[in-house]
Amino acid sequence: MKKLLNAAHLYMIVGVVGGLYYRELTKAEHFTGQTQLGVVHTHALALGMLFFLVVLALEKLFSLTASALFGWFFWIYNAGLVITVGMMTLHGTLTVLGHDSGAAISGIAGLGHILLTAGLILLFITIGKRLQAQPQASTAGAATVAHATLQDR
Known part of the structure; x- marks a missing residue:
């Protein structure tokens, strides 16, 4: 869980610095x-900070890190986001400085988007597996509560 909070915090810093860099x-x-x-800055804050805060909440509810796929999701998604934001920064900087960006920048940015998509797919698979693992415990807990409620009447 600490890894998720640290990632959210890091992307908050990247987002704020990105906004400052753009302005200056x-x-x-x-x-x-x-x-x-x-x-x-918007991409770093939304796809980075807010996204990882949501994943942190999901981790708290469903223990996502218990799945072997979680590590794959975490690193692939982060790689995709770093590449995407990095290429956006490079492309934008070249535009401001009056230079053309080549096809390589677009290709690498595309790779970043592909990795983001793969990371999201892994996250949804992980959530699905954890949801399937959870109902037995929550159903048993609900049955126990219902039984205790009936006995109290």
């Missing part, structure tokens, strides 16, 4: 056009 670079270069730098 565009101001220093007197740039007023569209650039991907404008959404780097």
Whole structure:
């Protein structure tokens, strides 16, 4: 669980720094056009910080880390997010500085998106497996509560 909180915290820092970088670079270069730098902070905060806070809550409820797939999800998703945000930052910086970004940047960004998608698929599989493992315990607990309630009447 600490790993999830640390990841959320790290992406919060990346998001804030990304927003600051966008503002300061565009101001220093007197740039007023569209650039991907404008959404780097949003991506880091939403796909990083908020996402991992939600996964932290799901971990608390369903013990996601008990699944062997959880580690795969965590590292693949993080790799995808780092690549995606990194390429957005590079592409946006090149745009502000007046340079073209090549096909390699788009290709690497695409790889980041593929890894994000694979990570999300692994997360949903993990959640599904943990939900299947949970009902027996929760059904037994509900039956016990129902039985105790009937006895109290």
